[in-house]
Amino acid sequence: MMVSKGIENTDFVMPKDAYDIGKDMPTFNAYLTIIVRDSEGKIVKVHRQRSHSPTFNFISLFLPLQYFINCNCGVSVENTGGSTNGFIPCASSGCGNISYPNTATNAPTYLVMIQVGSGSQSNPYSAYKLASPIANGSGSGQLVYGTPSVSPSIYVSGNSAYFTISQTFNNSSGGTVTITEVGIITQVQITYSNSTNTVNFGQLLVWYDVLSSSISVPNGGSVTIYYTFTVNP
């Protein structure tokens, strides 16, 4: 290819009008809504903040197949137990691809929970587990985890569309429990197209946020956490 004198560096210099000049709205947005109730069910706090933090695990699982074809490589995902697994999808037989989410008995891919914790991490992208997860239970410092819920459909309003993932936690610990970090955990299983072989990656932290201010859940109260993912907000 011939390039005329003076524009040799067009591949490296971004046109000025391609930069974000503050007039463009992002086409994707995620935010957290946290509602705290006291022992009588009265709302005592509503917390909202932007969510910025997909993890490396999320990006790895979202990468298009073309990435793996071009580089002839794989990525390594790390589960909450610290074990790593290679992920090398392909379109031909012999490769493991993400199993379709369902509730079959063969431990397939599904949403495990929103997990809450009392720690924090400075680099959410590299997190593979919460810094200090709050255990599920009614002991001291624990919360009773409800079942995670996904909105039954994608809600559309004009050009905007969104869906939510939510979960309620009850505090039966006998004291106030403080939440400082939140994450979404999914179970991912790989199935091979040329056999019945499967590889279970275990529980993967795919989204992680440190709260901009801590959330105190009073004894006998509850907290509901909503993750909202929206396009064209």
Added chain:
Amino acid sequence: MALVLRPSVLSLTSLAAPILNGTGAGELSYGTLSVSYAGAMIFVSVTVYNLTSSTITVTEIGLQGTVIIQYSSGNKSTYNFLLSYDTFSTAVSVPASGMAVFQITLSFTG
């Protein structure tokens, strides 16, 4: 250049007038799709070559995805979908024997 969302973009399933891959009149030769990532952003780019003798004008761009679902029976279902769609605020003219690189950045950081 700025990109402008087309009204009712959510319901779109294809470009209004896709430019075909080829060397015939009004066609562009598509290079291999390139994918990379950095942090929470995924970059998808393609180089197109105008191998015709006339300028070709690009006014819209989209990212098309394909999901293949394989059932336990071995049967497969393929679904093509439009993941993103934009119209350019100003048209991009690719001159005869020229080329252009289009890159779409998927940012998950909001």
